Amino acid sequence: MASTVTQGRGAIRRRALGARAAFLGPGLLYVTAFMTIPLLLVLSYAFLTRGRFGGVELPVTLENFARALDPIYLRVLWNSILISSITTLLALLIGYPTAYAITRLPARWRTVALVLVVLPFWTNFLIRTYAWIVLLNSEGPINKTLVNWGLIDSPLELLYTRGAVIVGLLYAYLPLMILPIYASVERLDRSLLEAATNLGASKFRAFFDVTLPLTLPGTMIGAIFVFVPSLGNFIVPELLGGGKTVMIGNLIRDQFLKARDWPFGAVLALIMVLFLAGLFAAQAAVARRINGRSARA
Amino acid sequence: MTNQPLVEIQSLSKSYGDVVALDDVSLSINENEFFALLGPSGCGKTTLLRVIAGFEEPDSGAVLLSGSNLLSLPPHKRPINLMFQSYALFPHLSVERNIAYGLQREKLPKEEIRARVDEVLGTVGLRDKAKSRPAQLSGGQRQRVALARAIVKRPRLLLLDEPLSALDRKVRAEMQLELKRLQHEVGITFVVVTHDQEEAMSMADRIAVMSLGQVLQIDTPIGMYQRPSSVFVADFIGTSNMFAGVAAIGGVDVPNLGLLPGKEAVPAVMGPAYLMVRPEDIQIVEGAGLLTGTVLETQFFGGASTIAVLVPGHDSPIVLTCQGSANVTRGAIAQLSWPAEKAVVLSR
Numbered sequence: 346m347a348s349t350v351t352q353g354r355g356a357i358r359r360r361a362l363g364a365r366a367a368f369l370g371p372g373l374l375y376v377t378a379f380m381t382i383p384l385l386l387v388l389s390y391a392f393l394t395r396g397r398f399g400g401v402e403l404p405v406t407l408e409n410f411a412r413a414l415d416p417i418y419l420r421v422l423w424n425s426i427l428i429s430s431i432t433t434l435l436a437l438l439i440g441y442p443t444a445y446a447i448t449r450l451p452a453r454w455r456t457v458a459l460v461l462v463v464l465p466f467w468t469n470f471l472i473r474t475y476a477w478i479v480l481l482n483s484e485g486p487i488n489k490t491l492v493n494w495g496l497i498d499s500p501l502e503l504l505y506t507r508g509a510v511i512v513g514l515l516y517a518y519l520p521l522m523i524l525p526i527y528a529s530v531e532r533l534d535r536s537l538l539e540a541a542t543n544l545g546a547s548k549f550r551a552f553f554d555v556t557l558p559l560t561l562p563g564t565m566i567g568a569i570f571v572f573v574p575s576l577g578n579f580i581v582p583e584l585l586g587g588g589k590t591v592m593i594g595n596l597i598r599d600q601f602l603k604a605r606d607w608p609f610g611a612v613l614a615l616i617m618v619l620f621l622a623g624l625f626a627a628q629a630a631v632a633r634r635i636n637g638r639s640a641r642a
Numbered sequence: 643m644t645n646q647p648l649v650e651i652q653s654l655s656k657s658y659g660d661v662v663a664l665d666d667v668s669l670s671i672n673e674n675e676f677f678a679l680l681g682p683s684g685c686g687k688t689t690l691l692r693v694i695a696g697f698e699e700p701d702s703g704a705v706l707l708s709g710s711n712l713l714s715l716p717p718h719k720r721p722i723n724l725m726f727q728s729y730a731l732f733p734h735l736s737v738e739r740n741i742a743y744g745l746q747r748e749k750l751p752k753e754e755i756r757a758r759v760d761e762v763l764g765t766v767g768l769r770d771k772a773k774s775r776p777a778q779l780s781g782g783q784r785q786r787v788a789l790a791r792a793i794v795k796r797p798r799l800l801l802l803d804e805p806l807s808a809l810d811r812k813v814r815a816e817m818q819l820e821l822k823r824l825q826h827e828v829g830i831t832f833v834v835v836t837h838d839q840e841e842a843m844s845m846a847d848r849i850a851v852m853s854l855g856q857v858l859q860i861d862t863p864i865g866m867y868q869r870p871s872s873v874f875v876a877d878f879i880g881t882s883n884m885f886a887g888v889a890a891i892g893g894v895d896v897p898n899l900g901l902l903p904g905k906e907a908v909p910a911v912m913g914p915a916y917l918m919v920r921p922e923d924i925q926i927v928e929g930a931g932l933l934t935g936t937v938l939e940t941q942f943f944g945g946a947s948t949i950a951v952l953v954p955g956h957d958s959p960i961v962l963t964c965q966g967s968a969n970v971t972r973g974a975i976a977q978l979s980w981p982a983e984k985a986v987v988l989s990r
Contacts, residue, residue, distance in 0.1 A: 539697055540730035542718045544795065545747030554743075558734050635734045636777065 390611035399605035409612040425592040429575040432514040436571045440522035505587030513581040521570035529563025562632035654703030663689040665855035678846035686855040723797040727804040729788035731776040738772040744795045762794040782813045802834040889915040898955030904985035914990040923984035924962035931977030940968040
């Protein structure tokens with residue numbers, strides 16, 4: 346009797362598993378083929394010796410990891426993190442008020458504003474970045490205007506600086522900050538703010554006690570969305586940094602395409618992947634805490 | 643003793659575009675009263691609550707709290723707390739920090755906050771949940787946290803927006819008693835908004851029935867039930883039998899049925915009128931009654947029974963209730979009667 350019941354349940358569970366596999370299958374297959382396998386390849390490259398004409402050879406070695414600790418490379422890594430962090434911080438300072446203001450618009454204008462936010466994505470990334478070269482160079486409109494107004498005597502060195510790289514990255518990824526923040530402010534239950542007000546909090550106070558903590562998970566997602574592609578970007582540093590500002594993205598690309606040192610490129614790529622996985626884990630932990638589901642009882 | 647009302651609402655009006663939410667509403671609420679605003683959804687009761695709390699501004703009218711103008715105070719400075727329909731507990735704060743939040747805004751000493759939070763947790767019976775987050779609580783527990791968070795501030799006036807609507811039936815009945823007990827215990831004036839007439843009848847000292855932005859009647863539950871002032875109120879509160887006709891001396895002249903007795907018809911009510919009789923006021927009598935009909939069905943509810951009688955010439959069956967089991971069977975001929983003073987004449 347008991348065994349037939351168990352069997353019946355087992356059959357149901359198997360069928361549910363089958364249905365789940367049918368739905369998950371295509372996506373899972375895609376991720377496995379184009380994400381997991383390359384990642385495993387990169388992982389294996391990291392422990393091999395560089396081939397004479399690119400590629401990898403035996404024997405297995407840990408030397409690539411030791412090389413990554415060289416101060417030259419550590420400085421590039423530090424430089425990349427610094428530039429990406431500044432970019433993320435600026436995106437946050439601009440993006441949060443923008444997203445917040447959009448949620449306060451009448452419903453019709455909210456859609457218009459969101460379309461405007463993503464509008465730059467309709468143009469090719471390279472073309473948009475080239476546009477900054479036109480804007481920032483010594484003969485560009487910014488310098489010309491400043492000189493014409495008599496604010497400066499000679500054109501400023503705007504292009505090919507760290508500042509130019511930050512401006513380019515900020516411009517490229519700001520929408521990725523605005524959208525998740527917008528979504529989380531929009532989703533916020535307005536009665537929570539009314540409750541805070543009713544309990545004696547000023548509007549200002551209610552924002553810091555309720556809105557800010559409850560939109561923190563969305564804000565962290567936005568920060569990761571800006572930080573991650575900024576860290577890995579090699580086009581902006583090349584075009585706007587003029588090769589003077591090297592970021593880890595440039596370094597990885599150069600190892601694979603120019604220096605033909607695949608194992609070392611793989612090590613650098615792995616360092617980045619681990620770093621980013623850590624960021625996502627931190628975000629998930631914060632989101633759990635705020636929601637309170639797994640908080641200490 | 644002067645008995646100044648705690649809250650005086652004077653000809654309050656508010657509309658959203660073409661929709662009139664409050665239409666010249668005036669009422670007063672006494673100190674320590676349990677007052678209910680009762681009406682169907684969209685009748686303006688929640689708007690009235692939100693005006694008192696300061697979340698909406700009226701187009702015209704005044705609200706006085708102990709004689710002083712309340713509307714000039716910003717919402718966070720009003721000595722009034724609101725328990726939200728959705729409870730609006732802060733999901734990122736523990737139960738005790740939710741409750742302490744309002745006291746912290748008053749900049750009270752830490753020791754006092756801790757003592758008062760602990761006391762109110764005891765009152766609502768949730769001391770063991772102090773460190774839990776709202777997401778870990780049941781619906782009834784959340785409701786009690788919301789209540790604790792509001793009463794810990796010791797407001798002059800506590801507003802409750804559909805406080806029990808999110809709870810299932812059994813918990814709701816318990817919480818009705820609980821709310822009433824708490825109101826006596828803490829000595830705060832309660833104003834509860836509800837669409838559930840049973841809830842209002844069982845808890846409130848006085849009820850204001852609202853419809854389409856207007857207050858139709860303000861009375862005690864018993865007064866409201868026995869002396870409804872309009873067809874809407876009679877229909878909204880309890881079950882009633884309605885007879886449409888023309889007001890006459892001593893009752894209402896109903897087509898096909900003749901003169902049915904009621905109190906205070908002409909001259910208090912003239913012209914087209916309804917006669918309203920409550921089910922428990924109608925009896926089945928031996929000999930000639932006021933109406934003769936056939937028993938359509940009987941329902942037994944343990945303590946009482948409901949009998950539906952179809953009277954020729956009247957569209958809907960007449961419903962009456964009696965103690966215990968019904969001593970008539972389906973298909974039997976029944977003579978119905980009621981004392982004239984129990985039937986209310988309402989103008990159409």
